[in-house]
Amino acid sequence: MKIDIKTREYTTVSEVSGPLMIVEGVEGVAYNEIVEIETPAGDSRRGQVLEVKGDLAVVQVFEGTSDLNTSTTKVRFTGQTAKLGVAPDMLGRVFNGTGIPIDGGPEIIPDKELDISGNPMNPSAREFPAEFIETGISTIDGMNTLVRGQKLPIFTGSGLPHNELAAQIARQAKVVGEETEFAVVFAAMGITHEEANYFMRDFERTGALERVTVFMNLADDPAIERIITPKMALTTAEYFAFELNMHVLVILTDLTNYCEALREISAARDEVPGRRGYPGYMYTDLATMYERAGRITGKEGSITQMPILVMPQDDITHPIPDLTGYITEGQIVLSRDLNRKGIYPPVDVLPSLSRLMSGGIGEGQTREDHSGVSDQLYSAYAEGRDLRDLMAVVGEEALTERDRKFLNFAEAFEKKFITQSGDEDRSIQETLDLGWELLSLLPEAELKRVRAEHIPKYHPAYK
């Protein structure tokens, strides 16, 4: 981040509280302006104006407020909103949470300076996302299809293999029939060194590192810095996608840490809290971030977002996953039960959803029978799971012949369809054929969701 220093310097800090600092007697200060702070020890820190009231400015300090005092701290208002210098050679580089290179490489010579808050995309300038991305994972491709320009988060719990899944998707994602690979922008917010190393190693191992840009804010970095890390990453992604015509996959992990930082600032400002102490504007704040995915008419590139979100106590109704689910176009939910059974990837398809699926599947994209097969698998598996609960109470003997078939189906579905290995890249044809193979366990009259004319064409009994 490059900042032009103007000469408006103040030493009138009246209060320091939590991550915030109040400066008195200021003039001409603007909302969201970037602030340079010189600590009493002579170090330099950065902050951002959160609120201006008369001659008071509330400043949020990214690197934390420890050591700042009210008498000798110097504050300079730069007159600029936060900007990020971007350049094509950011690919393959590693930055810290505020955009400074930390991989030992040279400084980036910016091609352009972009405001990190971005601009809302006009819905009529958007192109509706409808190009199928093959991730090679059956539960995603077959039943919760990802398309280019979508935002599809992974809802997970602590201890589940979400990092493995995200890395596998980053590795395998491709558009069928196109050579170009996705550029990956990876933003880490408050994750541990180990987790960060896992991703870095995976990118190196698969040779993907040269098409990855990493922004790293780790667990021991200042929490407040996390507020701008995803904005940096998305600004870079927008530059790659809409100026350099690349297809970009953005992985943000872990959104829960981001929201905690948001809560910390809100609490320090004595705001009226919404649910569970999170600020009332969290929906808006998350939306301005998630809505930066998409495609623009007339531009070649696209931004596909895959945020990872660890649900506190696996609770999907917690405000963070709840608000996210209302903004994103679906969600992939990982299940602790499946993980306990040793199933990888433990994607629980029932609460998972891709809202943009219908546009990306069918004839010309995947296969004509795709939506029927997917619906049928959903309803059959849901019925099988219900029956499993019932069987636990009444015993298997009390079930009808039909019910037993559904039970077997659910079992086979978990073992064959959901389960695949960490480097297994299934094509969509394989996924759909596998779906038919499983559906053939059920009586044909039960297959009401698939079109009648597809049964003789794809059902294994007719082959």
Place this chain on the structure above:
Amino acid sequence: MSVPSLDKEKKWTFNPILTAGSEVKGGDVIGEVQETSAILQKIMIPPSVEGKLISVASKGEYTVEEEIAEVETSKGIIKVPMMQKWPVRVGRPYKQKLDPDIPLVTGQRAQDTFFPVAKGGTSAMPGPFGSGKTVTQQQLAKWADADIIVYVGCGERGNEMTEVLKEFPKLEDPKTGKPLMDRTVLIANTSNMPVAAREACVYTGITIAEYFRDMGYDVALMADSTSRWAEAMREISGRLEEMPGEEGYPAYLASRLAQFYERAGRITTIGTEDKTSSVTVVGAVSPPGGDLSEPVTQNTLRISKVFWALDSSLADKRHFPSIDWLQSYSLYVDSVEDWWKNNTGSDWRDTRDKAMALLQKESELQEIVQLVGPDALPDRERITLETTRMIREDFLQQNAYHEVDTYCAPKKQYEMLKTIISYHENAEAALDRGAASADIITIPVKDDIGRMKYLPESEFDVKVKEIQADIIKQCSEV
């Protein structure tokens, strides 16, 4: 940067209706403009103006700001352009509110048959994320038999707005055959746009709806979602440092919601000539965590007359629309009964009530099945479960993405439900004659019942008679 919300350069062809010299008051139509193939804009005297019409422009091309009439009022001469200005937070006047007794036919079986909304009525649709609120709203926007649709995307996803913008021009209005877009007004306020605009967009929508209502049109307004609007209110109220009420929402939340929903209604318009028209409001609500006890849902339910409860466990099973038939209700069933009887069959109400009673019975039986297993049920109860499975899967479930199933005409809805009830009655009769439930459950006509919804209307009438005959025949043979 400022962009005018109406194109002030574009010229429209104005057709005068009234002539100079007549007495006019607010709401009178002085002329017409064909705005799109589906909308005939009626140029009205503004509500507060009353007096003698001195001059009317002749047929020709005018911009929205050019004066097209002069009215001599007690306060002097007022020049009337085609464009009207109205403060969005104030409801436009009407003469009288009427009882809503004509259903808004949406072509969606669960809504039309079981939980109908009347023209001029209000409906709330709460549901957690992923329960299909937006698809259900869009289905209503596509197929509801209103003249004008106002779709307010309030704080929702950008890509969904794009979908509507791209898809509606391609879809055909089943009534007129014109593109659906021509009768649709879209207010796109996505979640990443400023909060103040989000707070205002719902009012903008209802004012546009009232404006078309005043021309004599039936208007349906879909607001997706009113929770985002309430949250915008909360955010602004927080910034103003007002004392918060429940969950941080301002204390005036309930009254604002009530004011908004009360702007719906079937009315007689102002003006010399009485025109009957309506504004129907369907508000989606996004309760945090799907918890219906939160303030926005609860305050909405106190006002709206129809409640479509969307349920995530139904959505997980891909039962769409995921309207929970046990929780939902409509207070318009009695008032729209006559319409249905006149337009479908005299036993519409009986058929509907029988189906409802069966569904109610099913939920009781399910509890027993959970304890003792399905095998332990008596034959009669098994038949009931079989019938309700048909009602759920073959009637209530409707595939929005299937070219035929996406819209189901009232007559077809009635015949479909009647067929299923007829199966139930014939099956019970067969039981009484001593047939075994296992044999009745496996009669082949059941497959035809399951595929009934995919029959195009042209073939439906003939086929359904065959199915009904088959039911009687096959049940008597077991």
